[in-house]
Amino acid sequence: xxxxxxxxxxxxxxxxxxxxxxxxxxxxxxxxxxxxxxxxxxxxxxxxxxxxxxxxxxxxxxxxxxxxxxxxxxxxxxxxx
Numbered sequence: 001x002x003x004x005x006x007x008x009x010x011x012x013x014x015x016x017x018x019x020x021x022x023x024x025x026x027x028x029x030x031x032x033x034x035x036x037x038x039x040x041x042x043x044x045x046x047x048x049x050x051x052x053x054x055x056x057x058x059x060x061x062x063x064x065x066x067x068x069x070x071x072x073x074x075x076x077x078x079x080x081x
Contacts (some may be wrong), residue, residue, distance in 0.1 A: 002031055002034075002035070005038070006031070006034050006035055006038045007034060009038065010034075010037055010038060014037040014038070014040065017037060018033070018034065018037060021033065031079075036048065054066070055067070055070070
């Protein structure tokens with residue numbers, strides 16, 4: 001479940017970026033993209049940096065294993081990502 005504001009409460013610059021994604025892809029942008037653009041000062045760069053560290057930083061798991069784990073977690077949580 002996602003807050004309605006994440007689907008349509010973007011500032012003009014971010015809303016324009018989402019409109020461009022819709023136009024170019026012919027599809028609705030993914031929820032994760034809408035979330036990252038909703039409050040970029042909170043979710044954008046800071047979240048992306050942490051995510052990059054978790055998914056690509058030093059680990060006993062390979063990047064592929066981490067992607068597989070993330071995909072499985074999304075499936076179990078019924079999140080189409």
